[in-house]
Amino acid sequence: MRLTLRAWNAPYECLQSEEDSLYNMDRYNKTRYSRRKKKEGLLELASREAHENQEVYFATILNDDDSPYCAMESNVGYFGFDFLQDNYADFLTFQYRSDSEHKGKLFLKAIFLFECYPGTTEKMRRTNFTYTHEGGCSSVIYQGEEYNGTSEVIQTKHPPISAEELEKLWVDYPKFGEYEQLIRLDRIPLLARERILEYTDKEFLAFREYLQRDIERYQHPME
Structure with missing residues (x-):
């Protein structure tokens, strides 16, 4: 890349x-x-x-092959990454935030999954996974349309993530041009990962390959 x-x-x-x-x-x-x-x-x-x-x-x-993998935006204490499918629809977002009590660090505060209707780029559902510094995990699902009365918001508080998962949500503030650590897919906690795979296995098979690549690269590096 x-x-x-x-x-x-x-x-x-x-x-x-x-x-x-x-x-x-x-x-x-x-x-x-x-x-x-x-x-x-x-x-x-x-x-x-x-x-x-x-x-x-x-x-x-x-x-x-010069196709887009993800788009980045940086602002005050913020890094956002929108990951793109083959049809250029953004299906996954990472949002990192800085914290005054953790100098030189960013925290992966939120992961958004955008689901499209099969074979299209029209959004069908959005699931927001958010995390706290203590390991808290919650999700909000937005689906349906207001104009036809099908709009629905489902909020869920999940059990805390593991200590290992929480550790992966922290990352050093990057040097300019060096963002590899911020786009590691193996940082995604298990609950969100399973939900993302449930969608991408139907609509974007390459995601599983990218995820496995990052797991092997960062968790099981070759000797």
Whole structure:
């Protein structure tokens, strides 16, 4: 996989140009990089400074064939990753948050699963798994439509996750351009993992392969 600092344009299912990515960063951060005449290297410079100042910047992590693997957004004390299916629908989101009591650390606070109707990119259901620093776990399912009276919200408080699972939710604050540890699928606690696999085994078989790859890479590294 490789990293580009060009943002992912979800509505158009493509990478933004460097110029558009830079312009959008300027809008969020109230900077003026896009107005400079010399454009070469500007996106990396602006993104690096945004990282150091904990301001808004974006990146897209690509597969070896240059298809998008996940899209990243960084803001003050926040890193979000939207993982994409082959049809470019975002099916999984990681949300990391910083905490004043844990300097230099991020916590995987929430994992969202987006389920689409079979064979489409139309969202059918969203399940939010959230975690606490003490190991608490809860979920909220949003499904149905308000316009036809089928809208439903199901909230559940689950048993605490294990100490091993909780440890994996913590990660060191990344250096600029180094996000491999934040996209590790083996960080997903078992309850959420099983629910995600239940969906992806029907709609996105590659997820199981990616998950197994990360398990072997980080939990059972080769000697």
